[in-house]
Amino acid sequence: MERFVVITKEDFTVLLERLLGAYQVIAPVEREGRIFLSYVSDPAEVNMEYKGTTLLPPKRFFFPEVEVLFTYRVTGGRVELYDKLEEVRGAKRALLGVRPCDIKSLEILDKVLIGEYKDPYYAARRDGTLIVGLTCNEPDEYCFCAFTGSGPQASGGFDLLMTDLGDRYLVEIGSDKGERVVNLNLDLFKPASKDEVNEREEMLKRVEAEIRRQELPDLTKVYEAFAKNFDAELWLEYGRRCLACGKCNYVCPTCRCFDVYDEPSLDGSSGKRVRVWDSCHFLSFTRVAGGKVFRSERPSRVKQRIYHKYCYGVDEIGEIECVGCGRCIKVCPAGIDIREAAKRVVEL
Amino acid sequence: MAKEVVLEKVARIEGLLNLAVVIREGRVAEARAEALEGTRLLERILLGRDYEEVPDLASRMCGVCQAIHRVTSVQALERALGVELPEQLELLRELVAIGGHLQSHILHLYFFVLPDFMGRSSVFELLPSHEPLIRRVLRLKRIANAITEIVGGRAVHPVTPVVGGFTSLPSRLKLERALALAKAFRDLVEEPVRLILSLEAPEFERRTAYVSLRGDGEIPLLKGPVAVSGRGEFQPHEYERHIRYVTESYSMARHYTLSDGSEYMVGALARLNNNYHNLSDGAREMAASFSVKFPSYSPFDNNRAQALELVHFAERAIEILDALLESPPGRARIGFEVHEGEGVAVTEAPRGLLIHHYRLDARGRVTLANIVTPTAQNYKNLEADAREFVTVLLKQGVEDLERKTEMLIRAYDPCVSCSARFFREH
Amino acid sequence: MEKPKVGIFSMSSCEGCLVQVLNLEDKILEMMRSVELVDCRLLGVKKSYDRLDIAIVEGAVMSDEEERELREIRERSKILVALGDCACHGGRFLFKDFKFDSVPVDLPRGLKSFRADPLDKYVKVDYYVYGCPIDGDDFLRLFKELLMGKEYRPAPFNVCAECVLKDNECLLDKGIPCLGPITRGGCGAVCPTSGRRCIGCRGLAEDANVDSLIEIFTKRGIEVPEYLWELKKQVGGGRRG
């Protein structure tokens, strides 16, 4: 089987129909001018022509903002637990139209959440999900994946990767799972020509050049510069601006901190244990008994996120944990720009 | 020797109210409706504020009828700025108002009034004997809330109505859901309404002037001339020539009279007395089957009128939603320019006629604000009713004079927090 | 076991928060099964009792009489909960920079001056349920936790955090003066989700950065309202924690 096949846009709609029969499909949809990932039931809802990234990243489909871990029931002196993991297992899903940066973010989350310990909820959702990526034809002004080594080319982590070539898509097969999908729908695909593959390369080069118009350092190699400048003045400046709203964490495809609490029923006889997204920018994030807050100063919280991306990630999983999607920059009301911060640190 | 009967902090009404009745030589000499609620100076606080802030503040006048306060303030500001809405947006506005009416009437009739007739002091005490009814009523409340939330963004203190329209519009899906909800409301409300219509209220009549908006084939909530029964009509902007206020040292609220000093009544009863022929088919049939007739001169019939309105406005909501689904609104908000201006809006709050009046400067800052609430308008009438009703009761020598008098107060569905905004600048 | 005794009281307010409690519908019936409601004027409940386990007080203190009543409630109650913005902050966040003391008013009923004070100006408040109006589910959570002997803690985040989870476009980007960045969350960002700016009804967030918001407004050409300067003076614009 070749690594590259093509499918016309018309046939892609047919493919979508078929996928909808076999999978729960998550795809980009547009509503009121905004693009977001959502479960879809109708090919007409799917929008594969969007620019840049979605506001919220795909992580929410693997690590949802609110997740019930288990429920419990207390009767007399007895407690019974009901694992919610069972409900997560076995769902067959297809995630369509995710960008190379987001594909990379899933690979990063895999390294973090499926290691010595395994987060079973995340792992189960990952297992059951087919990843169909979509390269960028048009990055937006916040994209800088070329500097984080995570785009515009995706080097792996997908089952299929589509590239828009006008009236058709070039599809790269990235895994056995992806290949099976193609084989099952051979009537819709045909082998790609050399020209078509070249066309994609040209396109990606153009996109990369566009992103590289920004002048940024190679962000995969900023560890030393960061390590040296932990106490630099500029962190105070960012700290003064930061609103501690946590939007940057919520939209970051690799942020995965969470809080856990119990939610009892009204009579207390049953309830659930829930985990929700948390943010290292919240004051309460490091509060321990006695009221001590370890990162009570805002600059230290701003640093926590940025250092986690460019330094601690390297300590933790051997690579930086920023994929250059630019979401955190887009949503920050205070205009804190992580690439600008990195650049300034390198130039110190 | 004079004896003073004071009903203190009357329960199951919105806000703090005392009713003091002075009895001299077996005859009622005086009745005072004393609003105790802390005055909230709202009109003063509005001065100098940007017109955009007004609706948020105005809705905080009252937690029960917040929806209509918001809509009325927005309409008054629109008059001031010369903004005219397309019909669909007006329909949506009416829907917000209807949601508020349904919420409020359910609360009043079943949480506040019903216990009186069942000889109980609170709705919780009704629970053991009437659980299915209470559950049904709670469900109706939930539906009314949901309708308000769909259009207004939140069930209490809605957020979407703004000058020029709405900040956002409900999707088709949501409108469909609202329609289903309105239909469910209409079905479910039938039995509880019958219950109210069948209750035996104390017998008491006193003719007064009934003031409400008057409609052509409808019971208008947001527009129309103001009808004063037996004395014709006036236009909203002329309100100051037709009603006037008096300040009473005993009350935190202003009390209103007609220009000749006579008292008048506003509310559901006034609306139906002036618009009876416009009741929806369903409501009219129900009225007929219980031989409820309008005009009625018994203040206790205000509750019956409210019950009929539950049916009427549910049916009206269905009509509106059908129309909106047929031709949905295009834009959520129309453009306008901020300039100097003055505007008055007169609407029907659940408790009756509501007036918001603003003047804006060239930058859109408020330079004058005047709000006339239904309860404030009703105080004088309530006092007059109380005088006569207590006189009757004394003659009959009834034992539960206080309870009966409280029932009279409750029939008015007073909303004291709304009314207590008294202030006078030095 | 005896059911905890609960009283619900109103100082001066619009009673919208109590309406929100009533709006809990079926859940309120369930709630009432686990407690004994002994005092609530709005619902017509008035039983005789000495001590209260939980007093829920709505509204701001506006008169000597209310002050007296509040102190009495406090004396009698184990736990006192301030319900809604009026009780938590005297409704001042809503009224913004309005200077109550400076209003020359001629008040009826022998009142000398105007005031709208938060409960904790006079008595110790154990728990605060923020918002104008409060969020019903928030109240339900407090109620459950109190019954279980848990400490209720308000949301640790501000409105923006919830706003972004609703997939909203930020209003500041459209030049709308949203107070979400400095306002305590927990309302589900209802206002921005409906396209309306947050007016800060839940009060200042625990770690509100007023300075930065002023800077943001200025940078985006949004006129900085007087009350933000006022707030800056009060909290120093900076960190609290």
Next chain:
Amino acid sequence: MRGNPYLPALAKIVKTRRETPDTATFRLEIEGSGGLEFTPGQFIEVSAFGYGEAPFSISSSPLERSYVEVTVRRVGNVTRALFNMGEGGVVGVRGPFGRGWPIEEMKGQNLLMIGGGIGIAPLRPLIEYVIAHRNSFGDVILLYGARTPKDIVYKEELERWREHIDVRLTVDVGDETWRGRTGVVTVLLDDVEVDPRETYSVQCGPPIMIYFVTRRLVEMGFTDDRILFSLERLMKCGMGFCGHCMIGGKYVCRDGPVFKYSEVKGLLEPALVR
């Protein structure tokens, strides 16, 4: 780890012992297994269903296989619930988590243990281990500081331990019955004579104690890899996922809670903050 690591095993509180007015030791028997295999210094996550979950150092002896114990100070929701539940209560247990004291490495050496307040809890299993293997260790000194005499935990054990190791106490504030030393725990260090080259110092206590004790130990000539402490951070999962306990590139729950000073000294974010 088998199965779902977020799902606790159920355990019964079979015994509680009041230590101080706000501290008690809870003996837990885990359904099916009784106790746990663990290294002293490791911790477990204990659930009070409806109230939440919190980390506690295992305070019982590692040689004991039929139960585990935790010593808990009542400060918040979970801890209060444990106190209210008392004997017979059913809780959840996950773990053990983290890295405990490096016992093999410490064998043949002197031990200088320093505990502050409830921080003595993770030292108790170590002490029991040392006493059971007394010949494998050199001189063993325990310095223990509590706020007041009433706040001293493990009163019985302290008496028993005295027979095997050198136990010295101090309290911040004494009372009429108190005959011993007063002052914070660092005052006890002044009288300690050990050879830092053949001694491991082992400490656990509030952040401020660790900060000052570490400074003092360095002055005394302890090298950074002979200064060991157990750190406290907020933690929700115990597995390095929830992020709360992160310091620099390390997770206290997974890479700690026991650290050598040398391991955290190089971290960008200071691990020892006052």
